[in-house]
Amino acid sequence: MKGELIFGVIAVLFVASFFYGMAAHPDSEFGGADGQAEDVIADLTGGTYEPWAEDTWFSNLKFEPPGGETESLLFALQAAIGAIVIGYFFGYYRGKGQAS
Amino acid sequence: MHIFEGFLPGPWWQIWFAISIPVIMYGMYKLNNIVKEHRELVPLLALAGAFIFVLSSLKMPSVTGSSSHPTGTGMAAILFGPAITAVLGTIVLLYQALFLAHGGLTTLGANVFSMAIAGPVVAYVIYKAGMKANINFYVVVFLAATLANWVTYVVTSFELALAFPAEVGGVMASFKAFALVFATTQVPLAIMEGALTALIFKYVVQVKSDALVELKVIKDSTLRKLKGTMS
Numbered sequence: 431m432k433g434e435l436i437f438g439v440i441a442v443l444f445v446a447s448f449f450y451g452m453a454a455h456p457d458s459e460f461g462g463a464d465g466q467a468e469d470v471i472a473d474l475t476g477g478t479y480e481p482w483a484e485d486t487w488f489s490n491l492k493f494e495p496p497g498g499e500t501e502s503l504l505f506a507l508q509a510a511i512g513a514i515v516i517g518y519f520f521g522y523y524r525g526k527g528q529a530s
Numbered sequence: 531m532h533i534f535e536g537f538l539p540g541p542w543w544q545i546w547f548a549i550s551i552p553v554i555m556y557g558m559y560k561l562n563n564i565v566k567e568h569r570e571l572v573p574l575l576a577l578a579g580a581f582i583f584v585l586s587s588l589k590m591p592s593v594t595g596s597s598s599h600p601t602g603t604g605m606a607a608i609l610f611g612p613a614i615t616a617v618l619g620t621i622v623l624l625y626q627a628l629f630l631a632h633g634g635l636t637t638l639g640a641n642v643f644s645m646a647i648a649g650p651v652v653a654y655v656i657y658k659a660g661m662k663a664n665i666n667f668y669v670v671v672f673l674a675a676t677l678a679n680w681v682t683y684v685v686t687s688f689e690l691a692l693a694f695p696a697e698v699g700g701v702m703a704s705f706k707a708f709a710l711v712f713a714t715t716q717v718p719l720a721i722m723e724g725a726l727t728a729l730i731f732k733y734v735v736q737v738k739s740d741a742l743v744e745l746k747v748i749k750d751s752t753l754r755k756l757k758g759t760m761s
Contacts, residue, residue, distance in 0.1 A: 433732045440725040447593040455595030463598040463715045464532045474694045481536025483636045494631045505587045512583030519577045523737035
């Protein structure tokens with residue numbers, strides 16, 4: 431139980447820090463830090479840097495989600511696949527442990 | 531930590547590929563050995579891979595007003611070492627680059643290096659050092675996973691700084707600018723990831739501790755102590 435308790439406390443602190451962040455940045459949409467790096471690059475280069483891989487043969491290999499909905503579907507799918515495997519692992523070995 | 535497609539100019543994207551590819555190749559060789567000779571460890575391998583899959587799909591908000599990812603690589607690094615973790619991380623990054631327009635193919639080498647090589651190496655070193663120093667197993671796991679996550683973002687800042695040195699102050703000045711975005715946002719997420727990894731390890735100890743001993747992750751004596759205190 432101790433482990434779960436410590437994890438719970440840290441999780442609560444994390445959520446609290448998020449609410450503090452929401453209060454401290456009322457206008458923020460909590461966009462990705464990955465995207466903010468783009469702004470830093472624009473700052474550093476005076477806005478002259480253009481990403482270069484737009485029209486290359488391999489850029490056609492990729493699937494670009496048409497919008498936020500499809501993107502969130504694929505992210506959710508990624509999480510779901512992982513969660514199934516994790517749940518199966520623990521379920522299988524817990525059951526096996528009880529059977530023996 | 532995902533550097534977006536096309537955002538690393540030459541020669542940097544080639545350099546990071548050149549560094550990452552040999553590690554991935556070595557990891558695939560080691561992975562092959564496990565699959566061939568230690569079939570009973572394959573489920574644990576799947577667990578470590580799935581953990582990276584789940585965690586890197588989550589975009590978590592941070593106190594700084596932006597969102598970022600856990601990486602999930604600490605667990606695999608502790609269990610299987612950095613080389614195999616590099617392979618698992620590459621699979622995830624490739625999925626995200628191909629289907630989610632998240633990260634990119636040209637920046638894959640750099641992203642693999644930061645998330646799937648540098649972070650795991652740090653986790654592995656901290657884990658080994660911490661266990662040698664006889665610190666509590668779960669505390670060591672927490673530290674290793676937390677720092678693996680955090681270092682991933684420090685290294686990403688470094689990769690970007692090298693490619694985009696500031697006119698005044700050069701690489702160090704840009705490093706500060708990128709680290710301000712990445713490394714600060716990451717602190718609460720890194721702690722959260724460390725705590726989750728430690729909790730998952732508790733369950734692994736409960737259900738499949740023999741595999742931990744076989745992988746030489748923990749000694750038999752440590753394991754008995756852990757199980758003794760568990761209730």
